[in-house]
Amino acid sequence: MPRIEVDVNRCKACYLCVNACPKKCLGKSATISKKGYFPAEMQRPQDCIGCTMCYMMCPDVAITVIKE
Amino acid sequence: MTILAKKPQSLTDIPMHYCPGCGHGIVHRLMAEAFDELKIADRVIGVAPVGCAVFADDYFACDMVQGAHGRGPAIATGIKRSKPQAVVFSYQGDGDLASIGMAEIVHAAVRSENITVIFINNAIYGMTGGQMAPTTLVGQVATTAPKGRDPKLQGWPINMCEMLSQITGAKYLERVAVDTPQHVMAAKKAIKKAFENQVKGVGFSMVEVLSQCPTNWHASVDQALEFVRTQMMPQYPLGVFKNEEAK
Numbered sequence: 001m002p003r004i005e006v007d008v009n010r011c012k013a014c015y016l017c018v019n020a021c022p023k024k025c026l027g028k029s030a031t032i033s034k035k036g037y038f039p040a041e042m043q044r045p046q047d048c049i050g051c052t053m054c055y056m057m058c059p060d061v062a063i064t065v066i067k068e
Numbered sequence: 069m070t071i072l073a074k075k076p077q078s079l080t081d082i083p084m085h086y087c088p089g090c091g092h093g094i095v096h097r098l099m100a101e102a103f104d105e106l107k108i109a110d111r112v113i114g115v116a117p118v119g120c121a122v123f124a125d126d127y128f129a130c131d132m133v134q135g136a137h138g139r140g141p142a143i144a145t146g147i148k149r150s151k152p153q154a155v156v157f158s159y160q161g162d163g164d165l166a167s168i169g170m171a172e173i174v175h176a177a178v179r180s181e182n183i184t185v186i187f188i189n190n191a192i193y194g195m196t197g198g199q200m201a202p203t204t205l206v207g208q209v210a211t212t213a214p215k216g217r218d219p220k221l222q223g224w225p226i227n228m229c230e231m232l233s234q235i236t237g238a239k240y241l242e243r244v245a246v247d248t249p250q251h252v253m254a255a256k257k258a259i260k261k262a263f264e265n266q267v268k269g270v271g272f273s274m275v276e277v278l279s280q281c282p283t284n285w286h287a288s289v290d291q292a293l294e295f296v297r298t299q300m301m302p303q304y305p306l307g308v309f310k311n312e313e314a315k
Contacts, residue, residue, distance in 0.1 A: 002072065014089035014282075014289045020249050037088075053249040055073040059093030060084055065072040 002050025002067045004042055010062035011039035017054035017063060023047040026054060076100040078109045082126045089289035091279030092120060094246045095188060095255070096127055099157070102260040103130065108267065112155045113147050115140045119161040120194040138169025141176035144183040155266055157184040163193040166202040166226055173232070173274075180237030180271035184262045187228060187274055190281040191300060198284035202226045205303055210284075225303055229276050233309040239271035241309040245278040247296045251306075258308075270313060278304055 004026075011033065017040050018026045027043040039062075042048065055063045078100035086092045103109040112130040116122055118137040125132035135143040140158035148156040165173050165187050176183065192210055193199040200210035200217060203225050207216040217225075232238045240262060244255035255277060262273040278300050280292035287295060 010083045012088035016089060016289060019290065019293075050072050052073040056249045056252045057094070059086065059088075059090055059097075061075045061079060061093060061097050064074040067070045067072050 001045075002048050002065060003045055004048065004054060005064045005066065006040055006042070007062040007064075008033045008039045009035070010060045011037060011058075012060055013037035013039055014059065015040055016057040016059065020053045020057040022051060022053060023049060076104045078103040078112075078129050080127055080129050084127055085123060086120060087281075087283040089280060089282045089292060090120070091190065091246045091277065091281075092188065094252060095186060095259075095277050095279065096124065098252070098256045098259050099159075099186065099263075100128065101256065102263050103155075105260065106263055106267065108155045108263065111153060112157070113151070115143045115147070115156070115158040117158070117160045117164040118195075119164050121159055121161065121188070122195070124159055138164050138167070139172055140164065140169065141172040141181070141183065141185060144185075145176055145179070145181045148181060148183050155184070155263060157186060157263070157266075159186045160188070161194065162187070162189045162191065162203040163196075163199075163201045166228055170202075173228075174235070177232050177235045177238040177272045177274070180239060182266055182269055182271055183273075184266050185272075185274040186259065186262070187276045188279045189228070189276055189300075189304065190279045190284075191225070192281055192284045194281050194284055198286075203228075203304075205299055208299070227304060229274070229304075229309040232274065237272055238274070238310055239312045240265050240273035241276075242274075242311075243276040243278065243304060243306050243309065245296060245301070245306055247278070247280065247293045254306075268313075276304075278306075 116124040282292040
């Protein structure tokens with residue numbers, strides 16, 4: 001099953017990935033990061049299809065897409 | 069476990085300083101992916117501009133020079149002529165390339181220097197705080213055009229790809245955008261082709277990227293993407309303006 005990892009030290013909470021996800025799996029984290037942002041996070045991992053669109057739109061290259 | 073997508077090797081681990089939602093990071097990543105895929109990472113030399121991307125040397129894991137404002141193509145010419153085996157690129161914004169650097173870019177194209185130019189068009193001066201650029205749209209508000217750009221006072225925006233396509237020496241010109249995943253994929257193809265051309269010795273290649281600047285457009289990231297689609301694309305149509313293979 002595909003999953004994503006968001007590097008919270010790079011994410012600047014622009015949420016381009018949230019809008020790009022065709023399955024609407026991503027959302028805003030409730031935890032504040034060291035940089036002072038609410039980073040993007042995977043909220044519905046069961047729906048992820050590993051299309052890498054979140055990675056493609058991320059301007060901070062904070063997302064890694066992994067297929068188990 | 070397979071990694072479907074991760075940060076390319078040609079980018080360093082330093083987090084980028086760009087504002088949230090800025091298109092620069094996407095373009096940096098596309099270029100780094102092109103270096104990795106073409107296996108040219110060890111011989112790339114880049115020229116960083118004056119502008120938001122002035123610290124690009126921190127982010128690319130290749131040799132970099134930082135040039136004077138607008139002089140990227142001239143510096144890249146010198147590097148390429150003294151080190152013909154190197155793959156040389158100049159990374160420039162619209163204030164840098166279309167304003168103070170107009171002479172350099174035009175003459176680099178006239179001489180058909182075998183370099184790759186990546187031109188980021190966000191219709192505003194980003195780093196200095198949102199002044200009017202040569203590419204600012206008619207009616208667009210900037211700090212030096214507070215009532216919006218008025219053609220009677222400040223003239224019309226300049227279309228670099230269309231202008232350079234008149235020059236025989238320009239061999240590859242394409243305009244792309246980074247507002248949707250589809251456009252990012254097309255942008256990746258264009259950037260990769262621009263570097264491939266240089267490896268093949270085709271001549272002057274330039275890719276113009278329409279990029280969003282949420283901070284200086286005073287817009288949310290969503291509004292900025294909408295601005296790219298509804299305002300910029302009619303003025304700056306996407307597409308290939310010139311594509312000449314080596315003869």
